[in-house]
Amino acid sequence: MLYLTLRQLEYVSAVAHSGSLSAAASQLNVSQPSLSVAITQVERRLARKLFIRRRGAPVELTDFGRDYLAQVEEIISLARQLDDPARNQRATAGRLTLGLFEDLAPLHIGRLLNALRSKLPGAEIRYRIADFETLARDMLQSRIDLAVTFDLGLDASFLRRPLASIQPHALMRVDDPLAGLQEVSLRDLGQRALILFEEGLSVRHVLGLFRRIGAEPVVRHRVQALEVMRSLAAHGDGIGITYAGSKSSCAYDGTPLASVPIAEDFAREPVILACPLDGAKSAILNPASQAIVEAFSRE
Structure with missing residues (x-):
């Protein structure tokens, strides 16, 4: 027997979208205490917190709550389609x-x-x-x-x-001492000149990985395109760090290129x-x- 009801899932969705128990209660035409109890029952059933509730502050989803809400929305959407079969045709x-x-x-x-x-x-x-x-x-x-x-x-x-979860790769010349390894660690790369993407969040993310191991590598190039990174790395002008894999073992100009996975689990994205x-x-x-x-x- 299913413990959670569709109504309870609608409550979860309403609170998430409104960011407030009082606003969600008004929208659902239920009392705020009843809504609060219903949300607590769902969280107890899941043994996980869906929301962060602080007095005087908007209700926020936890990380688990965000993932759970995505599934809740799918169930509610499917229920609406079953309630209105023509809706499925409109949805396509x-x-x-x-x-x-x-x-x-x-x-x-x-x-x-x-x-x-x-x-x-x-x-x-x-x-x-x-x-x-x-x-x-x-x-x-x-x-x-x-x-x-x-x-x-x-x-x-x-x-x-x-x-998906993606493991970053280090791009380098095929005759680089690290090129023959099955995996390469961030410590192996910490003293090497790097080629990173120009995008600000990407640069900060990669440099943050090195800071976790106490390394401050030199960034030799910041590039906009993966093929530029691959070309520079293939010709030995630094080590490229990328999450964008490629099936090709050559740079755009045909120069052979080595791509070695980075070993640390915390580097996965x-x-x-x-x-x-x-x-x-x-x-x-x-x-x-x-x-x-x-x-x-x-x-």
């Missing part, structure tokens, strides 16, 4: 704009567009490739509906759904599917999200 029409972080786009854009067009045959599918800051701004301004990105630069205004909290109820987002999750699960 309309317009969807997918955002992709610029370093992830070359690896994923083709198959994600195919997956979305297959799942939403009546929809107009658009895409935008951008940096972290632009993706976040465009989602909040409703220019982008969903974004495939790393979990960098996003605040509590966004729902996150994990898609989740790829997520993000959308703004206030956009999560759009009918087209549920099937679109499912298509993207399924595409990543087939990797």
Whole structure:
């Protein structure tokens, strides 16, 4: 027998979207104490906190709560479709704009567009490739509906759904002493000149990894494009650090290139599917999200 009811899940969704128990209670036409008790019952059942509740401050989702809310929204969306079968047909029409972080786009854009067009045959599918800051701004301004990105630069205004966990790689000349290793540690790279991406959050993230081990490497180049990083690394002008993998073992000019995984587990970075909290109820987002999750699960 199911313990949690659809009504309780609607309560969770309403509180998350309103950011306030009183506002959610008014929207749901229930008393605030009743709503508070219902949320507490859900949290006890899950044995995890969904919300951070502080007197005089907005209600905030915990990290677990954000992940749980994404699943709650899917269940509510499915229930609405069952209640209104014509809604499912409407959900596959309309317009969807997918955002992709610029370093992830070359690896994923083709198959994600195919997956979305297959799942939403009546929809107009658009895409935008951008940096972290632009993706976040465009989602909040409703220019982008969903974004495939790393979990960098996003605040509590966004729902996150994990898609993958990526291990960074060090790019270098094929005759570099480290090139023959199965894995390379950050300590091995701490005294080497680095090639990093120009994007501010990306640079701070990578340098933050080195600071965790007490290293302060020199950044020789900051580049905008992966192929520029690969070319510089292949010719020995520094060690490139990237989360954007590539099947090619050569730089753009044909020079052989070594790509060695970085060993530290804390260096792994989740790829997520993000959308703004206030956009999560759009009918087209549920099937679109499912298509993207399924595409990543087939990797």
